[in-house]
Amino acid sequence: MNKKLVLVDGNSIAYRAFFALPLLTNDQGVYTNAVYGFTNMLMKILEDQEPSHILIAFDAGKTTFRHEQFESYKSDREKTPPELSEQMPIIKEVLQAFQIKVTRIELYEADDIIGTLSKRGEDEGFDVRIYTGDKDLLQLVSERTHVAITKKGITNVEWFDEAHMEEVYGIPASHIPDMKGLAGDSSDNIPGIPKVGEKTALKLLKEFGNIEEVLNSSEQVSGPKLRERLTEFRDQALMSKELAVIHRESPVEESLSDLEYTGYETNDVRKLFTEYGFNSLMKHIGVDDEEQIEAKERALEEFTFHHEQEITEDMLQSPAALVIESPTENYHHAEIWGLGIVNENGSYTVPMDVALQSDDFKAWLADETKEKYVFDGKKLTVMLGWEGFDVRGIVFDTLIASYLIDPSLSSHDLANIAERREMTSVLLDEEVYGKGAKQQKPEADALNDHIARKTATIWKLQPLLKEELTTNDQWQLFETLELPLALVLSEMELEGVKVDQEQLKQMGVELDERLGQLERDIHELAGEDFNINSPKQLGPILFEKLGLPVIKKTKTGYSTAADVLEKLEGEHDIIPNLLHYRQISKLRSTYVEGLLKVIHGKSNKIHTRFNQALTQTGRLSSQDPNLQNIPIRLEEGRKIRKVFVPSEENWYILAADYSQIELRVLAHMSGDEKLMEAFHEGQDVHTKTAMDVFDVSKDDVTDTMRRNAKAVNFGIVYGISDYGLSQNLGITRKEAQSFIDKYFETYPNVKRYMDESIAYAKEHGYVTTLLKRRRYLHDINNRNFNLRSFAERTAMNTPIQGTAADIIKKAMVDVANTLNDQSLKSRLLLQVHDELIFEVPESELETMKQLVSDLMSQTISLDVPLVVDVEFGKTWYEAK
Numbered sequence: 110m111n112k113k114l115v116l117v118d119g120n121s122i123a124y125r126a127f128f129a130l131p132l133l134t135n136d137q138g139v140y141t142n143a144v145y146g147f148t149n150m151l152m153k154i155l156e157d158q159e160p161s162h163i164l165i166a167f168d169a170g171k172t173t174f175r176h177e178q179f180e181s182y183k184s185d186r187e188k189t190p191p192e193l194s195e196q197m198p199i200i201k202e203v204l205q206a207f208q209i210k211v212t213r214i215e216l217y218e219a220d221d222i223i224g225t226l227s228k229r230g231e232d233e234g235f236d237v238r239i240y241t242g243d244k245d246l247l248q249l250v251s252e253r254t255h256v257a258i259t260k261k262g263i264t265n266v267e268w269f270d271e272a273h274m275e276e277v278y279g280i281p282a283s284h285i286p287d288m289k290g291l292a293g294d295s296s297d298n299i300p301g302i303p304k305v306g307e308k309t310a311l312k313l314l315k316e317f318g319n320i321e322e323v324l325n326s327s328e329q330v331s332g333p334k335l336r337e338r339l340t341e342f343r344d345q346a347l348m349s350k351e352l353a354v355i356h357r358e359s360p361v362e363e364s365l366s367d368l369e370y371t372g373y374e375t376n377d378v379r380k381l382f383t384e385y386g387f388n389s390l391m392k393h394i395g396v397d398d399e400e401q402i403e404a405k406e407r408a409l410e411e412f413t414f415h416h417e418q419e420i421t422e423d424m425l426q427s428p429a430a431l432v433i434e435s436p437t438e439n440y441h442h443a444e445i446w447g448l449g450i451v452n453e454n455g456s457y458t459v460p461m462d463v464a465l466q467s468d469d470f471k472a473w474l475a476d477e478t479k480e481k482y483v484f485d486g487k488k489l490t491v492m493l494g495w496e497g498f499d500v501r502g503i504v505f506d507t508l509i510a511s512y513l514i515d516p517s518l519s520s521h522d523l524a525n526i527a528e529r530r531e532m533t534s535v536l537l538d539e540e541v542y543g544k545g546a547k548q549q550k551p552e553a554d555a556l557n558d559h560i561a562r563k564t565a566t567i568w569k570l571q572p573l574l575k576e577e578l579t580t581n582d583q584w585q586l587f588e589t590l591e592l593p594l595a596l597v598l599s600e601m602e603l604e605g606v607k608v609d610q611e612q613l614k615q616m617g618v619e620l621d622e623r624l625g626q627l628e629r630d631i632h633e634l635a636g637e638d639f640n641i642n643s644p645k646q647l648g649p650i651l652f653e654k655l656g657l658p659v660i661k662k663t664k665t666g667y668s669t670a671a672d673v674l675e676k677l678e679g680e681h682d683i684i685p686n687l688l689h690y691r692q693i694s695k696l697r698s699t700y701v702e703g704l705l706k707v708i709h710g711k712s713n714k715i716h717t718r719f720n721q722a723l724t725q726t727g728r729l730s731s732q733d734p735n736l737q738n739i740p741i742r743l744e745e746g747r748k749i750r751k752v753f754v755p756s757e758e759n760w761y762i763l764a765a766d767y768s769q770i771e772l773r774v775l776a777h778m779s780g781d782e783k784l785m786e787a788f789h790e791g792q793d794v795h796t797k798t799a800m801d802v803f804d805v806s807k808d809d810v811t812d813t814m815r816r817n818a819k820a821v822n823f824g825i826v827y828g829i830s831d832y833g834l835s836q837n838l839g840i841t842r843k844e845a846q847s848f849i850d851k852y853f854e855t856y857p858n859v860k861r862y863m864d865e866s867i868a869y870a871k872e873h874g875y876v877t878t879l880l881k882r883r884r885y886l887h888d889i890n891n892r893n894f895n896l897r898s899f900a901e902r903t904a905m906n907t908p909i910q911g912t913a914a915d916i917i918k919k920a921m922v923d924v925a926n927t928l929n930d931q932s933l934k935s936r937l938l939l940q941v942h943d944e945l946i947f948e949v950p951e952s953e954l955e956t957m958k959q960l961v962s963d964l965m966s967q968t969i970s971l972d973v974p975l976v977v978d979v980e981f982g983k984t985w986y987e988a989k
Contacts (some may be wrong), residue, residue, distance in 0.1 A: 114230040114368065115160035116223045118241035119167040119211070123147050123200055125242045127193045132891055135386040143196040145387055146263045148203050150240070152393050153240050153264045155207075158238055162368040164210045164226060166219035174216050175352050181298050182352060192892065199385070204717050207373045208379045210363065217359050220245055224355035227254050229365055233667045240266070245297075248355060249630070250274050250282035267556070277398035280314050288318035288349030299349045301479075302342045307334070312787070320350050354433040388528040389520070392540060412456035412565060416557050420459060420467040426452040431567035432500060433461075433489045434560050436542045438489045439715045439733055441495070441709060442600070447556055449564035456565055465496055474517040481570045483507050484523050484563070486592075487721060490599035499597075507567050509591045510574040512722035513583050517885045527566050530573055535566045536560075586881050586915075594918050597925040597937070598719045598729075605714030606736070607756040607948075609984075615753065617701040620693055620745065623654045627690040634683040641690060655681055685848040692743055700739065700749045714756065719940070726907055727882045727914040729940055738942045754986035761952070761981045763935075764988040765961045767943040768976040769794060771826045771911045777878070777971040778908060781858035788973040795819040801855040802848065810872050821852050825859065828902030863905045870904035878911035879969070880919075916975070917943060920968040927964060933957070946985060954981060984987055 125145025133142040154160075175182045205213050212222060223239055227249050230237045237254040246256050250269050252656035257266035267273075272284050277427055291310035292302020301310075312464040313330065317323045321328075323345060327339035339346075378394050381387075417424070432449035445461045464470050473479050474493065483489050490500040511521045518525075524537040539560050542548045550556065578584045624885045635654070639646040648667030650658045657680050661668035669690065677684045709716050718728045731737045740746030755762055772794055776784040799810045799818035820837050821829075829837075835846035851858040867889075870876050875885045884907045888896040916942065924939055924945065935953050939946040945965070949957045958979050965977040982988040 111161055112160070112233075112235045113158060113160050113162070114226070114235040114237045114365065115154060115158050115163040115237045115239065116150075116226055117154065117163070117165045117414070118219050118223060118239070118243060118246065119165040119200070120219055121242040122259065123151055123193065123197065124265050126150065127196070129261075129263050132192060132888055132896060134887060137383075138907070139193055139199070139385070140192045141199070141385050141387075143193050144199045144203060144385060145390075147200050148387065148390060150263050151203070151207065152390065153210075156393075160238070160370050162230075162235070162365060164222075164363065164368045165204055166222035166226075167211065167213045168214040169215045169217065172216065173218055175218075179299075179348060179352055188691060190892070192684045196419065203214060203381060206377045209370065210368050212361065212363055214360060217356065221356040221359040221429075222361055224249055224357040225359040225361045226363075226365070226368075228357045230254075233365060235365070245285070245294075245353060245355065247274065247278075248282050248285035248353075257713055260595045264585045273487075276310060280311060284314055285318060286350045286353040286355075287314055287323075289353035290320045291323065292856065293349055294353065299352050300336050300342075300345055301349045302346050302941045304637065306337065309335070320346060334625050381754065383531065386529075388525060392537065412451060414561060415455055415457045417457055417459050419463060420470045420886065422451070422469075423455045424450045424459070425469060425473040425479070427452060427502075428479065428482060430482040430571070431489070432484070432560055432564045433492055433562075434556070435492060436548050437539045438940075439614055439718065440492050441718070441733075443492055445496070446550055447560045447807060449560035449729060451561075451564040451568040452673045456561050458564075460559050465498075472499055475501055477501040478505045482507070482567050484567050487595045487599045487602070490596065490915070491602050494599065501597070504811045505575070505593065506573050506592060507570050507574060507720050509595065510578055510587060513587055513591060513882065514577050514581065515883070515885055516722075516725045517887070518729070518952060521982075523563060523566060526570060526574075530570065532566060532569065533985060534560045552838070562742045572603065581881070581883065582879050583883070590880065590915065593922045593926075597722060599723060600925070601937055601939070602716055602718060603755075604936055604938060605709065605712050605716040607714050607754050608704065608708060609752045609754050610708065613701060613704060616748065617697060620697045620701060623693050623745070623791060624690065624697065626692065627686055630681060631686050631690060631769065633861065634681070637704065641687070642694075642901075647687075651677075651681075651683070653930070655683065657681055684984065689743075693745060696743070696745055700746075703734055704749075704752070717939075724914075725884050726910040727878065727918070728910065728942070729914070729918070730799075731939075736939055747989075750986035750989060757948070757950070757963045761949050761951065761954055761983060762985050762988045763947040763949045763957055763981040764985065765945045765947070765977050765979045767913075767917065768978055770916065770943050770975070771909050771974050773971060773975060774821055774879075774909050774912045774916070775826055775859065775862075776973045778912070779856070779859045779862035780972070781856045781862075784856050784859065785973050791859065795822060797853070798822055798855070801874050802851045817848060821848050823851075824908055825852060827864075828863075828905040830898075830902075865907060866904045867901050876904050876907050878908050878915050880912070880915040882911050882915060884911065913943070916946070916969050920965045921945065923964045923968050924961060927960065950980070 115660065123143050125141035128860060130142040130146050132140060133145060134381060134482070134717070135141050173182070181257055202619060213219070214222060220243065223241075223246060226240060227237045231253045233250065235253070239249060239254065239256045240259070241256065242259040244258060246492060247258070247269055250256050250271060252271060255268055255270045257268050259266055269277070271282070274280075278288070280288065288307065288310045289299055289301065291302055291305050291313060292307045293299045308365070313323045314320070317326050324339055324343050327336050330336050330339060375394055375812070379391065380392070382390055429450050429452040433445055434447040434449065435443040435445050437443040448459045448461050448464045450457045475498070479502045481503050483503055484507040486503040486506040486509075490503070493500050507523065507526060508521055511518070511526045524535050527535050536559065541551060541555070553561070569969055575584070580589050607764065628641060633640055635650050637650075639650060645666060647669045651669065651741065652659050652667050657677055659667060660673045660676050671688070674684055674688055678688070704715065707715055713753070717731045717736045718733055723730055739749050753762065773788055774978065776788055787794045795815050795818045796807060796810050799805070799814040800807055802818060802821070803810070803814050805814070820834060824834050831842045831846035834848065835842045838845065866876055870886050870889045874887070874889065875883045877883050884902055884903070888900040888902040889904060891897045891900065921937065921940060928935055933953055933956070935947050935949040935957050937945060937947055945961070947957065962977045962979050966975045968975070980988050
């Protein structure tokens with residue numbers, strides 16, 4: 110038998126888990142972040158180590174035998190947060206479910222229990238593996254005992270064996286207490302010798318041996334002050350060493366045979382995971398064969414299962430759940446692997462090549478009256494669109510429904526949606542196909558089985574999710590906005606955007622020339638040639654040769670990150686050149702090379718993907734490529750838009766942009782008369798705010814006043830703090846706070862609105878937009894100030910940002926419907942934050958300018974006017 114003893118420092122791992130993860134609660138409001146993190150780590154330990162014996166050791170209490178030696182031992186430790194204390198009994202429940210032995214001993218620490226059992230293990234020929242966040246336990250490292258120290262996150266560890274101890278510390282493991290004796294340990298309140306740090310301690314130990322030899326040789330130590338301290342604090346150093354020594358003969362009752370581990374009952378662990386909502390851990394515990402069969406039968410128990418080689422009339426009913434199976438994330442380049450349909454007649458899977466040849470299937474897809482339930486209708490519509498199929502009649506989308514019900518959830522995979530509703534009928538795609546480059550098409554039977562279960566799950570989820578949306582008063586948002594929007598987005602994605610490739614290549618040449626000139630300028634300012642992209646070469650140039658102040662250091666040397674360079678901007682002419690060089694370099698790689706790479710082979714256009722179910726505010730985002738993030742601060746960045754051109758001759762690019770939409774939403778939602786007045790009178794709102802806040806006439810508003818007013822206006826929308834505003838404006842926090850206070854004095858109803866938003870969130874746990882989009886704020890009543898403050902800022906700004914997102918989404922649907930109704934040729938191509946981009950034939954230009962402006966400004970009724978700026982040109986650049 111493989112004799113491997115695993116010993117875990119329970120308190121240390123629980124603390125690490127608690128502080129590594131945000132405060133989480135389950136459905137009953139019980140805190141679970143430490144439990145979740147601890148369990149995650151435990152499962153990784155079991156998987157990695159496959160122990161024959163295991164024990165988790167906990168501290169018994171605050172008082173230990175070490176307090177008799179030194180009353181202040183560990184006295185500086187902060188009190189355990191109550192949110193963590195509440196979770197310790199649940200961690201014990203977890204260990205009980207996993208059938209793992211736990212122990213604690215009065216007056217002894219977990220370290221002493223681990224030290225004692227590791228010694229016994231070594232003596233009996235075991236390999237010993239210790240997990241902890243406490244480096245004190247490194248003194249136990251030996252030929253047979255290795256120690257894992259937790260690093261960033263939860264499951265990331267650094268393993269120490271004898272070789273790694275030598276590499277990192279240069280002293281034997283047994284001398285770790287000697288190091289603590291000299292350097293002390295602030296976390297345990299071990300005093301050591303004042304002003305002797307770990308570096309000095311290690312140097313002395315490497316030179317003289319153990320602490321006793323260091324103290325006896327103090328006269329030979331260089332540095333009169335250090336010699337003096339070694340003599341003066343000799344007794345304190347020896348006492349500190351004694352405190353740091355782990356007691357390896359502690360009264361541990363358990364014998365090694367008591368710690369033998371034979372595994373756990375899957376059902377016990379599953380029950381616990383279900384109770385605490387640990388759905389994402391379910392897949393790690395395995396499924397018993399019988400349970401797997403039962404789960405499959407539950408998934409399909411309502412259906413007669415058919416695997417057909419042709420499309421039949423029985424399949425093409427209404428309503429029906431529909432799955433087009435392709436695991437590839439970028440569906441513009443996807444191969445379709447299979448088709449699943451579930452309706453009242455049964456469950457059907459059909460080879461995709463058969464379905465693609467069927468006129469009946471094509472007609473059923475395009476029939477608006479044939480109701481279809483899907484998961485990610487946009488993806489399905491685009492994939493079939495590339496095959497020449499038109500998809501209509503999608504009346505339910507499981508992905509969008511889950512997203513609207515709670516956008517704060519980290520995953521809206523079909524498997525996760527089902528698990529959260531206690532349905533075990535479907536596996537994650539990656540569990541079936543593998544991840545990334547490892548994705549493989551399974552055998553036909555396995556593929557058909559997976560497709561059948563997914564389709565059945567969509568069918569069963571539809572009434573559950575519909576009921577949740579209705580209960581949340583979100584059905585209208587789902588049915589009249591998000592569902593039609595998915596179809597609009599699929600049409601935009603399929604249409605794509607034309608790019609002038611020759612101009613793009615020429616732009617690359619020009620950017621290369623600009624980079625070459627900047628490189629020469631930087632080398633001249635530095636007085637030598639070097640690799641500008643190498644921080645190792647750049648750091649010494651800036652901070653040694655040029656003598657600039659060091660802002661931040663990393664393990665590998667000087668930090669030359671963007672935030673560091675920005676702080677140095679006024680210190681030397683080389684800095685703005687370096688910042689400019691990096692910006693141009695990013696433009697070159699991301700937007701010139703990047704855009705050329707993603708031009709589609711079939712259409713010769715760029716087809717981005719819009720994420721409709723990602724952001725918590727409801728805003729759309731775009732990827733592969735991200736066309737919402739083309740830089741506009743640099744002229745070179747703005748010029749990238751020159752390559753985006755109409756796809757047909759004598760057409761134009763038309764851009765329609767909402768003016769200050771978030772501030773208009775704020776005016777409406779707060780009902781503040783002064784703020785509303787500015788918009789009703791068509792005034793420049795930032796000038797108006799400057800007039801009110803600084804109490805001056807319009808003619809006396811300076812550029813600085815307007816800039817400060819603008820920063821406050823937009824800062825208020827995002828719940829900015831005095832610190833955030835001070836950073837934006839380069840002023841003191843006191844000055845920033847006075848601006849904010851004056852703003853709220855000027856616009857008292859804005860302050861009232863903000864306070865009411867927070868109060869609503871504290872009572873209900875979420876906030877909503879005008880169209881009933883929700884965002885849950887799990888930390889709104891948290892005792893932790895930072896977490897609570899962030900939740901409060903989110904409560905203030907989400908209804909504003911989310912309503913602005915709703916407005917532009919509704920405008921997209923309104924415009925698309927009108928283009929269709931009026932049989933106009935113009936096409937909606939892109940949405941970029943508050944802006945819609947169209948391509949328009951010359952003959953429709955005047956019509957579109959008026960139509961788009963009218964539709965966008967009237968899409969929703971606010972107490973202030975919605976203003977739309979419409980411009981056009983031969984390129985996107987000209988239109989802006």
